[in-house]
Structure formats: C-alpha cells, structure tokens
Amino acid sequence: MGIRAILTKNQENFFxxxxxxxxxxxxxxxxxxxxxxxxxxxxxxxxxFISIYFFSRLFSENSLNLxxxxxxxxxxxxxxxxxFQIILLKILYVLLVSSVILLCSDFIVExxxxxxxxxxxxxxxxxxxxxxxxxxxxxxxxxxRMRLLFFYELLNCLxxxxxxxxxFFFAGSFSTERLVVVFSxxxxxxxxxxxxxxxxxxHIIPQLDKELFxxxxxxxxxxxxxxxxxxxxxxxxxxxxxxxxxxxxxxxYGMALFVNEAVQVVFDSVLRICLPKASALSGEGDSEKIQIxxxxxxxxxxxxxxxxxxxxxxxxxxxxHLIYQGKYDDSIVLVYLFLAASxxxxxxxxxxxxxxxxxxxxxxxxxxxxxxxxxxxCNVLLIPRFGVMGAAIASTLSFFSLTVLHYLxxxxxxxxxxxxxxxxxxxxxxx
Numbered sequence: 334m335g336i337r338a339i340l341t342k343n344q345e346n347f348f349x350x351x352x353x354x355x356x357x358x359x360x361x362x363x364x365x366x367x368x369x370x371x372x373x374x375x376x377x378x379x380x381x382f383i384s385i386y387f388f389s390r391l392f393s394e395n396s397l398n399l400x401x402x403x404x405x406x407x408x409x410x411x412x413x414x415x416x417f418q419i420i421l422l423k424i425l426y427v428l429l430v431s432s433v434i435l436l437c438s439d440f441i442v443e444x445x446x447x448x449x450x451x452x453x454x455x456x457x458x459x460x461x462x463x464x465x466x467x468x469x470x471x472x473x474x475x476x477x478r479m480r481l482l483f484f485y486e487l488l489n490c491l492x493x494x495x496x497x498x499x500x501f502f503f504a505g506s507f508s509t510e511r512l513v514v515v516f517s518x519x520x521x522x523x524x525x526x527x528x529x530x531x532x533x534x535x536h537i538i539p540q541l542d543k544e545l546f547x548x549x550x551x552x553x554x555x556x557x558x559x560x561x562x563x564x565x566x567x568x569x570x571x572x573x574x575x576x577x578x579x580x581x582x583x584x585x586y587g588m589a590l591f592v593n594e595a596v597q598v599v600f601d602s603v604l605r606i607c608l609p610k611a612s613a614l615s616g617e618g619d620s621e622k623i624q625i626x627x628x629x630x631x632x633x634x635x636x637x638x639x640x641x642x643x644x645x646x647x648x649x650x651x652x653x654h655l656i657y658q659g660k661y662d663d664s665i666v667l668v669y670l671f672l673a674a675s676x677x678x679x680x681x682x683x684x685x686x687x688x689x690x691x692x693x694x695x696x697x698x699x700x701x702x703x704x705x706x707x708x709x710x711c712n713v714l715l716i717p718r719f720g721v722m723g724a725a726i727a728s729t730l731s732f733f734s735l736t737v738l739h740y741l742x743x744x745x746x747x748x749x750x751x752x753x754x755x756x757x758x759x760x761x762x763x764x
Contacts, residue, residue: 348479353602355486377580380587384571392430400552403612405475413536431457446575462517465524493519555694570724586721589667596675599637611690634679674729681736684743700738704731
C-alpha cells in the first residue's frame with residue numbers, strides 16, 4: 334500500500350490528531366506560560382484552580398458531551414432537534430454550576446488550598462466560554478467532519494496566541510487571573526468565529542421535545558456520575574496535595590502532569606473518532622464491527638504514544654532542567670512514573686468509550702467509581718507520608734484497576750455473542 338493510499342484511508346485519524354494537537358497547543362501555551370512566568374508557589378495555585386475548573390466543567394459541559402454526540406450520531410433522533418435540546422441544557426447547567434460555586438466559594442477556598450477567592454469569580458465566565466466553544470466542535474465531531482474540526486481548533490490556538498501577544502504588549506506581565514481571562518476570551522472569540530464560518534453545518538430546530546429533553550437529562554445523570562469518578566481519578570490527587578501539603582509541591586506535581594499531556598493528545602484524537610463510530614454501530618447492533626473498532630482504536634493509540642513516550646523519556650529531564658533552570662528537577666521521577674502508567678491506559682480508555690457509546694453507561698459508572706474510591710484511599714494513605722510520589726503511585730494504581738475493569742466489562746457485555754442484543758438498545762440498560 335502506497336503512502337497516498339495510507340493517507341487517504343486514515344485521513345480522519347490524521348485530521349483528528351491535528352485538531353487535538355492544535356487544542357493541546359492552546360493548553361500547552363497556557364500551562365507553559367504559567368510554569369515559566371509564575372513562581373513555583375503561584376504555579377501550584379494555578380494547578381489547584383485548573384483542577385477546580387475541571388470539576389466544575391464536569392457538571393456543566395462534560396456531562397453533556399457523550400449524550401450530545403451519541404444522540405446526534407445514533408441515527409434514531411433528528412440531529413437538529415438534539416442540538417436545540419443540548420443548547421438549553423448547556424445554558425441551564427452552566428447557570429446552576431456557577432451558582433453553586435459562588436455560594437460555596439468560602440468552603441472551596443478553605444479546603445482546596447486555592448487561597449484566593451477572586452479566582453473562583455472567574456469560573457462562570459470560563460465555563461460559559463467553554464460551553465459555546467465546545468458546542469461548535471461537538472457538532473463537527475458528531476458529523477465526523479474532522480478536517481473542519483482541525484481548522485476550528487487551529488483557529489482557537491491562533492486566536493489565543495494573538496491575544497496573549499496583545500495582552501503582554503500592553504500589560505507587560507501575567508498572573509494566574511490574567512492568564513485565565515485571556516484563555517477564556519480566546520475560547521469565546523473562537524466560538525463566535527466558528528459559528529459564523531461553519532453555520533451551514535449547524536442546524537437547529539427551535540422546538541422543545543420533552544421526551545428527548547428528559548432522555549438527555551436521564552443519560553447525563555449517569556455521565557455526571559461517571560465523570561465525577563473519572564475526575565476523582567484524574568484530579569483528586571492535585572486537590573488532596575493542596576490540602577495535605579503545600580502549593581509548591583502541587584507545582585512540582587503539576588509540572589509532571591504537564592509533560593505527560595503530550596501523550597494525552599493521542600488518546601483524545603483517537604477517541605474523538607471512536608465515540609461517534611461506536612454510537613452508530615451500536616444503533617445497527619453490529620457487535621463484531623464494534624470489536625474491530627475497539628482493536629483498531631487501541632492499536633492507533635499505541636502507534637501514536639510509543640514514539641512520544643520514547644522521546645520524552647530521553648529528552649524530558651534535560652529539557653526540564655535547562656528551561657526552568659533547576660526549578661522543577663524534583664518532578665523528573667514523577668515524569669517517568671506517569672509515562673510508564675500511560676502504557677496501560679489505551680485499553681481502558683477505549684473500552685470505557687465503547688461502554689458509554691453502546692448504552693452501558695452504568696457499567697462504565699460502576700468501574701470508574703471503584704477505581705475512584707481506590708484512588709482516594711491510596712491518596713489519603715500515601716500523600717501525608719510520601720507527598721508527590723504517593724500521589725503519583727495512587728494515580729497509577731487507579732488507572733491500572735480501571736483498565737482491567739473496563740476491559741472485562743466490554744468483553745462480557747459488548748463483545749459476547751450471547752449478549753449481542755444488549756448493544757442494540759440505547760436505553761435498555763438504563764430503564
């Protein structure tokens with residue numbers, strides 16, 4: 334097979350990878366500037382805020398990601414009608430989450446180690462910007478328009494870089510608050526431009542369908558529960574470090590997570606394609622093709638991450654030492670631990686996506702909660718004694734357990750021929 338044929342066959346994967354890389358570049362600029370320009374203490378505060386932001390977006394944005402793409406791509410519902418229900422729910426969820434954050438701001442500041450209430454006042458603006466930005470991208474993902482998604486994410490990256498340059502020219506310096514404002518403004522601006530440029534792909538029927546509306550809410554309840562447990566696995570270590578230890582140690586831990594983001598790009602790019610395809614195949618009841626999709630997705634992730642892991646293992650220590658002049662040298666051991674852990678994640682990530690796409694969200698939820706509780710217990714036991722190393726070990730153990738649980742579940746429920754009928758219904762396991 335020639336190079337041209339390979340590129341044509343895998344063009345969706347390449348454009349999805351390109352879109353994910355562009356989105357990661359925006360996050361890279363944000364975190365790199367924070368790590369480079371801020372002190373270790375302030376970078377720790379920045380990481381605590383970002384963790385709170387991820388928990389907040391779970392209830393407003395992430396809870397609707399899977400239902401949005403699933404309902405729009407499963408062939409059972411009118412996508413234009415789904416789009417309108419999602420818009421209503423996104424706005425409603427953002428308002429509810431923002432209200433809770435503002436009401437509980439004193440509690441959050443006291444127990445998270447954030448120390449500055451002013452940062453929490455920026456969260457509603459950040460969540461609203463994210464919501465509109467993601468809406469355009471999710472429509473393109475549901476339609477598998479990865480080429481357009483690539484240009485959309487590239488646009489956001491360029492807008493963010495432009496705003497950073499303008500802000501630095503006039504302000505001359507950055508703080509955590511200023512970085513958050515610029516990042517949010519870039520998402521809002523990109524969403525506005527994207528809505529205009531891609532308007533012919535955004536079809537909306539302004540009609541409230543009560544049955545569909547409540548179906549989405551019903552499904553989102555399980556994605557929220559699953560998302561909470563997933564974020565406990567991903568971000569609880571940062572918040573518990575902020576509670577048990579110091580912001581400086583959170584900064585060290587955040588640097589190791591930052592380096593590992595390069596691997597996460599591959600996961601996101603493959604899963605963006607896997608989700609709508611698995612949802613469509615679920616509607617057809619074709620468990621054999623879903624199994625092929627599972628294997629191909631896992632294979633694509635490994636093809637992508639192995640070179641990245643190898644390069645980071647060789648280059649990361651020297652790069653961290655030279656760029657930061659020794660400030661984050663104590664994060665190098667954590668980098669190696671996270672890189673090793675990333676090698677066991679592909680199977681679990683893909684299996685979890687397929688469980689959700691085939692209507693088995695309860696199984697996904699159960700597995701995530703088991704691993705989340707394991708993560709919390711390990712963090713409570715290890716962080717007070719071992720600090721950042723204890724948090725890294727707890728995170729690795731929880732990911733390993735989640736991989737095992739997801740793989741066993743997807744084999745039993747989705748791939749088993751005797752359970753073939755379970756993949757045909759979207760809500761059979763939810764009712």
